[in-house]
Amino acid sequence: xxxxxxxxxxxxxxxxxxxxxxxxxxxxxxxxxxxxxxxxxxxxxxxxxxxxxxxxxxxxxxxxxxxxxxxxxxxxxxxxxxxxxxxxxxxxxxxxxxxxxxxxxxxxxxxxxxxxxxxxxxxxxxxxxxxxxxxxxxxxxxxxxxxxxxxxxxxxxxxxxxxxxxxxxxxxxxxxxxxxxxxxxxxxxxxxxxxxxxxxxxxxxxxxxxxxxxxxxxxxxxxxxxxxxxxxxxxxxxxxxxxxxxxxxxxxxxxxxxxxxxxxxxxxxxxxxxxxxxxxxxxxxxxxxxxxxxxxxxxxxxxxxxxxxxxxxxxxxxxxxxxxxxxxxxxxxxxxxxxxxxxxxxxxxxxxxxxxxxxxxxxxxxx
Numbered sequence: 001x002x003x004x005x006x007x008x009x010x011x012x013x014x015x016x017x018x019x020x021x022x023x024x025x026x027x028x029x030x031x032x033x034x035x036x037x038x039x040x041x042x043x044x045x046x047x048x049x050x051x052x053x054x055x056x057x058x059x060x061x062x063x064x065x066x067x068x069x070x071x072x073x074x075x076x077x078x079x080x081x082x083x084x085x086x087x088x089x090x091x092x093x094x095x096x097x098x099x100x101x102x103x104x105x106x107x108x109x110x111x112x113x114x115x116x117x118x119x120x121x122x123x124x125x126x127x128x129x130x131x132x133x134x135x136x137x138x139x140x141x142x143x144x145x146x147x148x149x150x151x152x153x154x155x156x157x158x159x160x161x162x163x164x165x166x167x168x169x170x171x172x173x174x175x176x177x178x179x180x181x182x183x184x185x186x187x188x189x190x191x192x193x194x195x196x197x198x199x200x201x202x203x204x205x206x207x208x209x210x211x212x213x214x215x216x217x218x219x220x221x222x223x224x225x226x227x228x229x230x231x232x233x234x235x236x237x238x239x240x241x242x243x244x245x246x247x248x249x250x251x252x253x254x255x256x257x258x259x260x261x262x263x264x265x266x267x268x269x270x271x272x273x274x275x276x277x278x279x280x281x282x283x284x285x286x287x288x289x290x291x292x293x294x295x296x297x298x299x300x301x302x303x304x305x306x307x308x309x310x311x312x313x314x315x316x317x318x319x320x321x322x323x324x325x326x327x328x329x330x331x332x333x334x335x336x337x338x339x340x341x342x343x344x345x346x347x348x349x350x351x352x353x354x355x356x357x358x359x360x361x362x363x364x365x366x367x
Contacts, residue, residue, distance in 0.1 A: 003040045045107045057102035064090035083248040106142035111155040125159035168319035196262040203256035205320030209234040212287030213241040217275035227254045251338045
C-alpha cells in the first residue's frame with residue numbers, strides 16, 4: 001500500500017502483533033509501528049535523519065568531559081557541578097548509554113528502545129531515572145542540532161524509586177549483623193575480610209566505592225585512635241582506583257575499636273599485607289565491586305535472619321549518618337561523611353521515633 005508521503009508500506013504479522021514496514025532504497029525496513037499513520041511519521045523522522053548521518057556517539061561521547069558541549073553549555077550559564085559529579089555522569093554515559101544507542105542516529109532511537117535499555121539494566125529505579133535524564137539531555141541536543149524534530153523521551157515514563165534504597169538499618173538489626181563474639185561474627189559474614197569490610201562500612205560511613213579501593217597504607221594510627229585517609233574511589237568503568245572521591249573532597253574517617261580489631265585480624269591473615277596492597281580484594285588487582293558486595297550482603301542477611309527489603313550496602317552509610325547525629329555535632333559529621341553542604345547531610349538523615357526521642361533527651365542533657 002502507498003502512504004500519503006509516497007512511500008510503499010506493507011504489514012507483517014509478528015508474535016507481538018502487526019508491524020508496518022516501509023520500502024526504502026529498495027529494501028523493506030521495519031518502522032516498529034502498528035498503524036500506518038505512525039509508520040508514516042516514523043518514516044518522516046528517519047528520512048530527516050538520513051540527510052545527516054550523525055550518530056549519537058558523534059556528538060555525545062564527550063558530553064560530560066571538560067571539552068564536551070553539554071558541560072560547557074551548563075557552565076557558561078553558571079550551572080557548575082563538582083568534579084566528582086561530572087566523572088560519575090561520564091562514567092554512566094560510557095558504561096550504560098553509549099554501548100546501546102551510541103551507534104544509532106537520533107531518528108532511530110524510539111521510546112521502546114530507551115525503555116527496554118533502562119529496564120534491562122540491573123540498577124535501582126533512582127539510578128535508572130538519572131540515566132533517563134542523561135538520555136533526555138542527549139536527545140534535546142539532537143533536537144537543537146536539527147537531527148530530529150521531537151525527542152522520543154517525551155513518551156518514556158520515570159521509574160518508581162525503591163523506597164528502601166536508602167533506608168537505614170535499625171539498631172536491633174545492627175546488633176544481629178555484628179554480634180559480640182568472633183565466632184558468631186564470622187558465621188554471619190563468612191570470613192574475616194567480609195566481617196572487616198562491613199564493620200568498616202557500618203562504623204565509618206564510607207561509600208562502598210571508596211572503601212573498596214583502600215590500601216593498607218591508607219590506614220593511620222595516632223594516640224590510641226585509628227582511621228583511613230579517604231582520597232580516592234573506584235572508577236565505574238575500569239573498576240580501578242581513581243584519584244578523587246565522588247565529590248572531589250578528601251577526608252579522614254575514624255575506626256571504631258571493634259572495626260580496627262577485625263582489620264588487624266584480617267591483616268594477619270591476608271596474603272597481601274604490603275602497604276601498597278588493596279585491603280579488600282580477591283586477586284590483589286582490583287577491589288570489591290558493587291554487585292559482589294550486595295550479593296554477599298544478601299547471603300549474610302539470610303544467615304542473620306534479616307529482611308533487607310531492597311536495602312543495599314550503601315544503606316550502612318545512611319545508617320551511620322542517622323545515628324551520627326546523636327554522637328557528633330553537624331560540622332564534624334559532615335566532615336566524616338565527606339559532604340560539602342549541610343543539606344547533603346540532612347538528606348541522609350532518616351530517624352525513627354526512638355532516635356527522635358533520644359535526640360531530644362540529648363539536648364536536655366546538654367542544656
